[in-house]
Amino acid sequence: MSVLQEISQNVKSIKQLDYAVLARRANQIQKELSQGVRKPYKELIDLCWGDPHSMDVKPLTFVRQVLAACVYPELMSSHKLPLDVRQRAQWLLGRCDGGSVGSYLAPTGIPEIVQRMSESIRRRDGGVPCNPDNIFISPGSQWSLTVLVNNEAPLRTGILTPVPCHVTTIMSIKSLGAAVIPYFLSEEHGWALQVEELQRALESAKGGCNPVALYVINPGNPAGYVQSRKSIQEVIQFASEKRLFLLADEVYQDCVYGKNSEFVSYKRVLAEMGPPFSDTVEVASFHSVSKGFMGECGLRGGYVELVNLDPNVVKYIFNLICKDSTTPVLAHFAMDLMMNPPRPGDPSYPLYNQVRNAAKHQEHVVNSLPGFSCQPVEGGAFVLPRVFLPPRAIQKAKEEGMQPDTFYCMRLLEEMGVLVSPGCEYGQKEGTYHIRYNIKNKLHFITT
């Protein structure tokens, strides 16, 4: 066929996930259950995904009321909606052409919203300045990676990437034609990011690709670690020395619950370190309305803030974003609601605060069950316990053509009706096996 040859090799390299096998089987089981087939369980429990709403966590009323009023402004004429909801909706609509969420946005997005975002970031970072011109709203946080990869250079762009890692990032990097340079997080040290390991990974890449960027996830996913200030400083020093662009995936910044953990942004630590670091190390920091206390994955809204980038590069990135213009107006609005939530005294504050805290303090420590070992969970939305599989299970998995942990997950699904995802999906040290499941849901069945 004529076109097959024309489809880029990058796209071809995207493979089906192991998870897909599990998901397909889960769908079948669901059908069987609804047809009355008898199983040891009545309902399937899906703990794979990171979206709280699919786990029956309620969305924030304030957020949904404002968005509904924006979609259907007639709602504002009734007094059923709190005053601050109506005011916010009015303000947001006033930022759109024709006062409608159905208008195209100007390429720059909505300047007033970006301005307010920059103020909110400045507050988060204890006053470190934030230039609105460096903030770009995108359809989800993952999207922005696109601009950072050059697929025309003689040597492939290399990106240092953690193992284990959020799987979508790996797919994005690969499909953009860049090379993944894996560095291993140290499970024994609570999944810590160690500079010696970065060093080793960088050395190993020599000749094969051109390493230009270092991707870090903090707080972590799938492993729920939170980096300390000191750890961040070390990473920044390393990036500075090796002239690496820092891609800081900070989408879980509002999900920290370790008793001694605190989220500090890469940008803030960079500023605190002072020159030469603070004015040379290039950072892109990602955030998303999918995560945090909002959990609005379906709206597709994220942003990237660029630090220390050459204004010429920023201009190119701007042009790229203009060209695609795929971020919906409601995602821009949601960003405003995430960065500027109701304040004490606002009519919506009490309810908002109650729900938000419930989500925030959902502390969770995985108990040690026989055959499991789990690092403390400090942040993020997932836990990644190690599973010690007996040799017989590993042998059986091989016979069925599955990864051992996929095999374990399949058993868990068949016998207990619980869907979790296998560690092989995210990368793991050879000979170790893990499962990942979501902790931001109502059911903590495994530990209880």
Added chain:
Amino acid sequence: MSVLQEISQNVKSIKQLDYAVLARRANQIQKELSQGVRKPYKELIDLCWGDPHSMDVKPLTFVRQVLAACVYPELMSSHKLPLDVRQRAQWLLGRCDGGSVGSYLAPTGIPEIVQRMSESIRRRDGGVPCNPDNIFISPGSQWSLTVLVNNEAPLRTGILTPVPCHVTTIMSIKSLGAAVIPYFLSEEHGWALQVEELQRALESAKGGCNPVALYVINPGNPAGYVQSRKSIQEVIQFASEKRLFLLADEVYQDCVYGKNSEFVSYKRVLAEMGPPFSDTVEVASFHSVSKGFMGECGLRGGYVELVNLDPNVVKYIFNLICKDSTTPVLAHFAMDLMMNPPRPGDPSYPLYNQVRNAAKHQEHVVNSLPGFSCQPVEGGAFVLPRVFLPPRAIQKAKEEGMQPDTFYCMRLLEEMGVLVSPGCEYGQKEGTYHIRYNIKNKLHFITT
């Protein structure tokens, strides 16, 4: 700087639009007006954009009510919303994990919605079968072009592209690293697409790139032509002969108002032609909630239907779409509302029908003013009259470093407070000049 070199050449090649100069000046004028500066006009009129809502055209109540109820389901408990609105919202939410628009969608999208879309397409095409597996929802219709370009082949991918052409398409093609092969529409023949011209363009590309696709816009933008069945047959024959992939941008399919014009889809004509055409010529047909009678540009929802593609290619495209997953849940819902609007007998039908017809029958014929000549407008949302500029104006434009038609637009903006866009933005025959403006708005000042 380290990263500048790493930004892909494709991204660098995206240039600022001429239009940006005009938009900047328009912003200034807006400010001046609000500061009380005296001008020959009190208000600025922006006729550049294609989004009806920014032109104060009202969104469809049915659409907005359903979406609001989906965002904030508490609205359904009141009986203020019509029954069919509540039923549709309930049905749509039932298709999401956790019944929330805040959930991630499965990579396949929502199968029941895609199924309903396929039925609607089948009805549109007089019964020509439509396979839901070939339909992909994307964040706006423009996005889907991405998958069709191979930037690793030794010779650049070439795409035959009309002149004049929707400017975003040109930018997308270029930034993907593909080559634009311009073919001229014949202005004297009502902007007709002529096969001899396709032939000439294809010949001219020989050696420079590898022409694999032919992009057509029907109904047209910026030129408001509607292709006849015969014209489509000729294009299909040409594509078949030259083994070209047909990219049929059909987003204006619901905007046809020429007395003797009718929209017929490429897919339908292909089926009617029978073998060998009907089972070999590869077509991608695009549609979007931004256009048609909905005009919901801000939601970012579009789809592509693939015809006669090798299932292996379809699989790659599917993987690519999975990877990015940037289409918001509400865009999926909007798609369902566009493809399955209220029917006679539904409570929302009368109001819906009234507004929809008002939009549809907004017939518009541009009068001949001195210095203007305009082809009849049969469809789409824009008109592209030719402007005959005196040599002195052309000279003056050169002195100011502007394209002559940009210069004309700037004058129109300064002196009359009217913002339209210059033909040079879309491409035009050398020595000819045009302006483009939107006709789907309340104000038809130029002709009245």
